[in-house]
Amino acid sequence: MTATSTTQPRKQGRPVLGGISGLLFGCFLALDLVMLGTISLSSFLLVGLPVLGLVGGIALGRWSPIGR
Amino acid sequence: MAVGAVVFLAATPAGAQSEPPNATGPCEAQATLSNGVVIDPYVSSGVYEIPLSGSAQYSGAITGSVTPPRPISGEVYIDGPLGAKISVFDDWTWSEPESDLLTESGSVDWDLPSWLPRGTEITVSGVHNDVGFVCEGSVTVELEGSFFDSPLAVVSVVGTVLSGIGLAGALFARTGGA
Numbered sequence: 001m002t003a004t005s006t007t008q009p010r011k012q013g014r015p016v017l018g019g020i021s022g023l024l025f026g027c028f029l030a031l032d033l034v035m036l037g038t039i040s041l042s043s044f045l046l047v048g049l050p051v052l053g054l055v056g057g058i059a060l061g062r063w064s065p066i067g068r
Numbered sequence: 069m070a071v072g073a074v075v076f077l078a079a080t081p082a083g084a085q086s087e088p089p090n091a092t093g094p095c096e097a098q099a100t101l102s103n104g105v106v107i108d109p110y111v112s113s114g115v116y117e118i119p120l121s122g123s124a125q126y127s128g129a130i131t132g133s134v135t136p137p138r139p140i141s142g143e144v145y146i147d148g149p150l151g152a153k154i155s156v157f158d159d160w161t162w163s164e165p166e167s168d169l170l171t172e173s174g175s176v177d178w179d180l181p182s183w184l185p186r187g188t189e190i191t192v193s194g195v196h197n198d199v200g201f202v203c204e205g206s207v208t209v210e211l212e213g214s215f216f217d218s219p220l221a222v223v224s225v226v227g228t229v230l231s232g233i234g235l236a237g238a239l240f241a242r243t244g245g246a
Contacts, residue, residue, distance in 0.1 A: 010244050012243070012244030013241055014241075015238075021234030022231075024227065024234070025231035025234075027231075028227035029228055031224045032224050032228055034185065034188050035186075035187065035215055035218070035224060036187070040147075040188075041147065041148065041149070041188060041189065041191070042147035042148060042151075043149060060238050064238060064241035064242075065241075066240045067241040067242075
């Protein structure tokens, strides 16, 4: 008898897409909030949201929970 | 010079709300806008709405005891995130080893670009260092109009949606090589 092995295609995440999209999302969201008057121009969120978006996006992209 | 502090007031005019004064030190600074609104941070403060284009008469004075000539310095800046100081114009910073200046007045007019965001609160602060005392204060301003009056609003909303879609795309795993 010969054993047959089935190889599942390996699934990978999208950390680059997640990082870039997260960074842009954080930047645009911060801009939205400033323009809506929700946060002031001196708020730390202007820097915090893009950084959070970058880190969160990379983490989300590495995880990529759907379709694994 | 105190001039810079006065100029920044005049350059950031408005329609006022009455709140406690937001300036300290033996100085005076006042601006009267073309629409009759008077800005005087030694009397009251609040958020001032300013038009995209307009003009103002400004005046300022040192009321503390000084003997000219004397060294002075100071700056006017926009409060940025994480304590950043954003200086927009060269004359927003001054430093003179021997100054005779005690008063200053003049007029200023402006015509700001239409893409600037409306309704965004911008805090403009100023400080003047003189011999024996410091004058400082701030004014909060916002441009007249609503969110969508600025084309930047459309760019911002579209950018948020598109980057949100990209972020959602990162949720889906892809089939990799090897």
